[in-house]
Amino acid sequence: MWKTALKPRWIAGLVFAIAVSGVFVLLSQWQFGRSTQPEIPVNPATEDARALTDTLQPGDFFHGSVADQMVTAEGSYDPAKQVLVPGRLYNGESGYWVVSAFAVTGAPALSGVAASPQTWIPVARGWVADPADAAAPPSGTLELTGRLLPSESPVPETAPEQGRATAVSVAELINYWGVSSYPGFIAATAEISNGSDVSPAAVPGELKPLRIGPQPPAQQVNWLNLFYSLEWVVFAGFAIFIWWRLVKDDYLRDLEDRLEDGSAHQPDAGPAESHPKAQTSSSEPTEQKVQP
Structure with a gap:
């Protein structure tokens, strides 16, 4: 073949x-x-900053429609309420997120036995390589701008050290700080104090800005x-x-043609010879018996 x-x-x-x-x-x-291409592109409306108090309500569920939304809020930090979240990368280097509690002016106060007079929200202010470089947040009233993100899940069966947290988890932080909180956190991009931006994005130092962009939608098959x-x-x-x-x-087809050609060239067999017994019997005279 x-x-x-x-x-x-x-x-x-x-x-x-x-x-x-x-x-x-x-x-x-x-x-x-x-x-595997995402059918829904990134929503450009998330880049238009909206007031936090109009976007999300404390005590409510964190709705997926407000994830990645740029928000603004007025309030102040409490320097005593700041933690470091380890295992965070910045340009390939592992370090810590600096997360501070921000008291939101004009936010609805929650009711209940454990509710605090003010409503707070965790703010991821920046990244540091060395915990010693995590300075206190700026004081006074600030105009905060950042990206609203859902609460992370705490790392199970892990007891964080003093001043540390396993994740930017609202459930973990409210127990650590003893405050009422929004069901999410903000990755800060600007912190305006007296008309000047005092955030890591504007003031060079050991505290590096996070620069978290809008997350692409989940790919659907x-x-x-x-x-x-x-x-x-x-x-x-x-x-x-x-x-x-x-x-x-x-x-x-070639094989069939070769077989047919072989059959055509095969010699024919000669005429069959007569049986010798038949020839002998035909030449002998027939004996007749005479009846007496």
């Missing part, structure tokens, strides 16, 4: 089949790429495009199969 496959026309056919299969594989990769990508792979294999089938059919 290899002799048949090495015919010039079938070599050309193989090259064509491989080219067609390559095109089908590229189409499969394209469909697979489309199957488009099953139709995924099915199409698998279908193109099947087509690629089918192109090679068609070439192999045509070569096999040509080989079988």
Whole structure:
């Protein structure tokens, strides 16, 4: 069969089949790429800063529609309410987030036995490599701007050291600080005091700005495009199969032609000879019995 496959026309056919299969594989990769693309782009409205008090309510659930929203709030920090969250990266270097409690002016006060007179929100102010570089937050009334993010989950079965937290977890921080809080936290981008920005983004120092951008939406699998990508792979294999089938059919035709040519050149058998007994019996005279 290899002799048949090495015919010039079938070599050309193989090259064509491989080219067609390559095109089908590229189409499969394209469909697979489309199957994992986010269908909903990043919402540009999240970059327009809104008042925190109009965006989220304390004591309410953190709604996904307000995640990544840039917000503004007026209030002040309490330097006694500041923790470090370890295991945070900045330009590939591991360090700490500096998280401070911010009392929000004009925020609704929660009711209950454990509720505090003021409502607070954790603010991730920046990153430091050395805990000793985590200075106290700026004092006085500030105009805070930052990105609103959902509360993180605390690390289970981990007891943080004094002045540390396992994560930016509202549930963990309110117990540590003993305050009422919004159900989320803010990654600060600006801290305006008396008209000047005193945040790490404006004042160089050991405290580095976080610069957390809007998070891309979660990728959703488009099953139709995924099915199409698998279908193109099947087509690629089918192109090679068609070439192999045509070569096999040509080989079988050549084999039949050779068998027919061999039958045509085989000599015919001679006429059958008469049986010797028959010849002998026919030459002998027939004896007749005479009845007395």
